[in-house]
Amino acid sequence: MASTEEHQNLIKVEEGWPVLQKGVDKLIKIIEGDKNQSFSSEDYMLYYTTVYNMCNPNPSGGICQVLYEKYNNIFEEHITSKVLPSLQGKKDEALLQELVKRWSNHKTMTRWLCRFFHYLDRCFVPMRKVPPLQELGLLSFYNLILGEMNNQIRDAIKCMIDWEREGEDIDQALIKNVTAIYVDVGQGSMKYYEKDFEETMFKDTAAFYSTKASNWLKNESYKDYMLKVECCLKHERDTVSCYLQNRSQKKLLEIVEYELLSVHATELQEKNSLTHLH
Template structure:
C-alpha cells in the first residue's frame, strides 16, 4: 500500500465525493455500485491521512467526521422523511430508513476501518467502534424521537388484527425487530419502549372483552373464545413479536379472561347443563385445556362421558 502525503482539504474533499455516491446508492438513485478500485482508493486515502506525523495525522478529525456524516444525513434526510408520515406509511418509512442506515454503516465502516483497527484499538479503546457510532446516531436522533409514534401505530394494527382485520404482518415484524436491534444486544429498548405498552394494551383489550362475554355467553362459548384468543396471541408471537414475549402475553390473557372472572365462570359452569363439575379455584391454571378436552369427549362419546372425561382431565393435569 503506497504512502502519499495528503492535506486535510484535499483528502476530505475526495472522501466526501465517495460519501455522496454512497448516499445516492442508498436512496435508490441512478448510481453505479462501488467497484474494487473506488473502494481501495477511499480506504487508502483514509489510511494515509491516519498514518501521517503530527500535525498532519488526521485520525481524530476523521473519526469525528465519520459521526458527523451520519448526523448530517439523519438531520437533513432521514428524520424529516419519517416524521412527516403517519400510521402504516410511517412504519414503512421507518423500516426503509433503518435498512438504509445499516447499509450506510456497513459501507462507511469499511472505508474508515483503519480507525477501528488502529486509532481505536490501539490508542482510544474507550471510544465506541464505528459500528456502534453509527447505531448510536440512529438511536439518539431518530429512534428516540419517533419510537412513541411507531409504537402507537403498531398497537393500532395489532388491535385491528384482534378485531379480525387483515394486516401486514411482515411490516410489523420488521418494525418490532428494530426495537430489538436498536438495543445492540440488550432487550431494554424492546421491553421498555414496546413490550410493556403492548401488555397494557392487551390488558385493556381483554378486560373489555371479558366484561361483555361474561354476561353474553354461556360457559362453553366463553371458554371456547378464551381458548381461541390464547391461540391467536401465540400465533402473533410466532409471526412478529419477539419470542420472549410469549409467556408474558399468554399469562396476561389468561389473567384477564379467566383468573379475574373465575367466580362467575364457576357459577356459569354449574348452571350449564351437561357439564361435569370439575372446575374449582385451585385448578384455574389448567382451565382452558381441561375444558376443551371435556367438551370434545362429551360430544363424541356421551354414553361413556363421565369415565372418559375423567381420563382426559387426568391427562391434562399431567401435561
C-alpha cells in the first residue's frame, strides 16, 4: 500500500508532462548548439522526481507505459524534424561529417533523457521486460536514419575507400567514426556492423579488385602484375586497421588475394611461362 504522503505527491500525465517537455525542449536547444542553455542538478532532480511521482504507486502500470512511449516519441520527432533533413541532399564526405556530428548529438541526448526517465529503467523496464531506455534511444537513430539512408551512407564510405585505393588522401578518422556507429548501436554486438556495413563492403572490395585484375592482366607483365598485387595487399593491411574493425581485416585480405590471384591462377601461370620462354 502506498502511504498517504505518496498519494499526495502523485502527478497526472497532463500535469507532469509539460514540466518534462520544458526539459526536453531545453535539451534539444543545447544539442542544436545553443550555448546559453545548461542543466543544473536542480533541473535534473526536478525531471527525475516528476517521472517518479507520475509513476508511483504503480511502477509497471498504464502511466509508465505512456511515459515510455512518450520517451521514444521524443527521439522520433527530433530525428524526423531535425536530423533527417540535415542529412538529406548531402553526399560523400559532407554526408559522413554531418552523420558523425548528429550521432554524437544523439548519444548526448540519449544520455540526458535516460537520466530524466531513469525511474522507468529501474522498475517499468524489468517488470515489463521491454528494451532499456538507452537501447531504445540508440535504436531510434538506427531505425530512422540508417533505415532510411544506409545505402547513401555506405556509398559515401565506398567512394572514400576507393579514392584512397587510387592514391588519394582521405579523412580516415571520419570513416572510422562512421563505422563505429554500427558498433555503438549494437552495444557490444557486431550484428549491425556485419549486416549493414561489412557484407556490402566485402562485395564492393571484390568488385573493385576484380576490375583491377582484368585491366592489369591485359596490360602488365607477370612481374609488374605481381608487384601491383603486393602493393594492394600492403595497402589493405596498412589502411584497413585505421578505420575498419579488426574482425574485417583477415576476410578483406582473403578477398583481395582471391580476386587478384586465385581467380586468375591459370592465366598468371601462362603469363609466367611466357616470360620464361622469352
